[in-house]
Amino acid sequence: MFNSLNDEEWRVARLERLNLREDPFKLSADPRYLYLGPEHLAVYRQAQGVVSRRRGLALFSGDMGMGKSSLARRIYDLYAADDNLMISYIHTAAFKSAMDAARQISVSLNLPTQRSFQRQMETLEKLMAEMYTKGSNVVIILDDAQMMNAEALEVLHRLYNFDYDAKVVQILAFGQREMNTLFETNKAVNARVFVRLALPPLTLSSSLQMVLFRLNVAGRSEPFIDDDAFELLYERSEGVPREIIRLCALSTDLVLQNDVSTINLDIVREVVAYEA
Secondary structure, three states: OHHHOOHHHHHHHHHHHOOOOOOOOOOOOOHHHOOOOHHHHHHHHHHHHHHHOOOOEEEEEOOOOOOHHHHHHHHHHHHOOOOOEEEEEEOOOOOOOHHHHHHHHHHHOOOOOOOOHHHHHHHHHHHHHHHHHOOOEEEEEEOOHHHOOHHHHHHHHHHOOOOOOOOOOEEEEEEOOHHHHHHHOOHHHHOOEEEEEEOOOOOHHHHHHHHHHHHHHOOOOOOOEOHHHHHHHHHHHOOOHHHHHHHHHHHHHHHHHHOOOOEOHHHHHHHHHHHO
C-alpha cells in the first residue's frame, strides 16, 4: 500500500498510524503550537501590562531560538481585533536611519510617507495625539530590534518626548541580547525603558510540557517519547525551544522510517551522534 504513495502521502499515513493528525514538530510559526510555559508567560503578561497600563517602552531579549518572534506575533494577534487600539507589527526592525524608522513605522500605521524627517515625525506625532484624545491606544511591536541602526532610536526619543498624563504610544521591542547594548548608546531613550526582561532557557519540566502540548494539538494524547530519551534530547538542546522542536522533528523522522511507535533512547542517540 505505502509503495504507491508519494513522500508526503507516505508521511501523513505513517503519522496517522501514530495517532497524529499532522506533524507536531513543524518549525513554522503556527500560533496553535505556541506553548506559554512559565518562562514565556512572564514576558507575555508583562507585555499585556505595558499595553493596558500605558507604560511606554519595553525591551524583551533572548538568544536565537528562544521564541521571541512567536511571542511578538501572539501579542499582535491578541490586540489586532481591538477597535479601541491601533497596533502595528514590524517583523524585522532593521532601520538604517532615523528617516527609515519614521517611514516604516508610519507605513505600518497606514500613514503617508513624507519627504523630510521633520514632516514624517509631525505626521506620526499628530496621529498619536489624535488617538490619545479619543481615548485610544497605539502599540508598535518591533521584532529583531537589535538590527536597527543607533540613529533610528531618535524616532523613539521623539515619540516619548511629548507625553500627556500617560504614554501616547506603547513600544514593545523584541530582539537578541545585543539589543540592550544598542539602547544603552542613547541615554535619553534608555532612560525611557519601563521594563527589561530576558527569556531564559526552558527547564526540563517546561520543555516536556511544551512537547506534550504540541503532541496534544496534533492529536496524540498517549506518551510518544521515553523518559530517558527526552532527558538526552533536553541535555542536547540546552533548553532552547527551537532546538528542542528541531531534535524532536529529527527523532520523529527516524520513528517513521523505522516503523516504531515511540521515540526511544536509541533513536535520540542516533540523532545526537549524527549531529556531533
